[in-house]
Amino acid sequence: MPEPDLDSLVYVSSAVRLLSFDEITYLLKRARERNKEYGITGVLLYIGGNFMQYIEGPKNNLDIIYKIIRKDEQHTGLILVSREAIEGRQFGDWSMAYQTKDVESYVGSPSERRLIEMILELPNDNPSAARIALHGFWDRSGS
Numbered sequence: 001m002p003e004p005d006l007d008s009l010v011y012v013s014s015a016v017r018l019l020s021f022d023e024i025t026y027l028l029k030r031a032r033e034r035n036k037e038y039g040i041t042g043v044l045l046y047i048g049g050n051f052m053q054y055i056e057g058p059k060n061n062l063d064i065i066y067k068i069i070r071k072d073e074q075h076t077g078l079i080l081v082s083r084e085a086i087e088g089r090q091f092g093d094w095s096m097a098y099q100t101k102d103v104e105s106y107v108g109s110p111s112e113r114r115l116i117e118m119i120l121e122l123p124n125d126n127p128s129a130a131r132i133a134l135h136g137f138w139d140r141s142g143s
């Protein structure tokens with residue numbers, strides 16, 4: 001059964017200071033708990049002090065979660081890159097996938113990392129604006 005009213009967005013932002021492994025771990029724990037509750041899935045990229053995040057889910061819940069994200073004082077300068085209705089989820093298996101190129105904020109298993117890396121490599125012929133943005137950020141940021 002397709003889910004009705006699915007919406008998605010991508011934003012970029014900058015961390016107010018470099019976040020440690022523990023801080024990222026806590027952020028992800030809280031984000032995943034809340035995302036599960038609200039039916040939100042997505043991916044968070046964190047490279048060189050900058051974030052790009054993609055979130056998807058029922059439109060009303062997406063608005064609630066995005067409001068919570070915007071209020072978080074650990075980051076600033078949020079710019080909405082894309083917002084679009086979607087037919088189906090692209091990160092349905094992840095309450096919040098996470099990927100970084102920075103050793104000090106590495107969180108997650110190697111197999112999880114490889115899987116997310118493959119998704120960021122733009123596999124399909126007709127990628128969404130969100131996919132293109134994620135790919136660009138991943139490709140151009142960091143080393």
Ligand SMILES: Cc1cc2nc3c(=O)[nH]c(=O)nc-3n(C[C@H](O)[C@H](O)[C@H](O)COP(=O)(O)O)c2cc1C
Nearest residue numbers: 026027030031034035051065068069072074075096
């Ligand atoms: C870059 C970034 C991404 C975030 N992503 C999410 C998210 O996907 N879902 C969510 O509920 N909160 C998200 N947050 C908010 C934090 O998880 C949360 O507000 C923070 O850890 C404070 O936790 P608290 O809710 O216990 O006060 C994000 C915050 C930042 C800075």
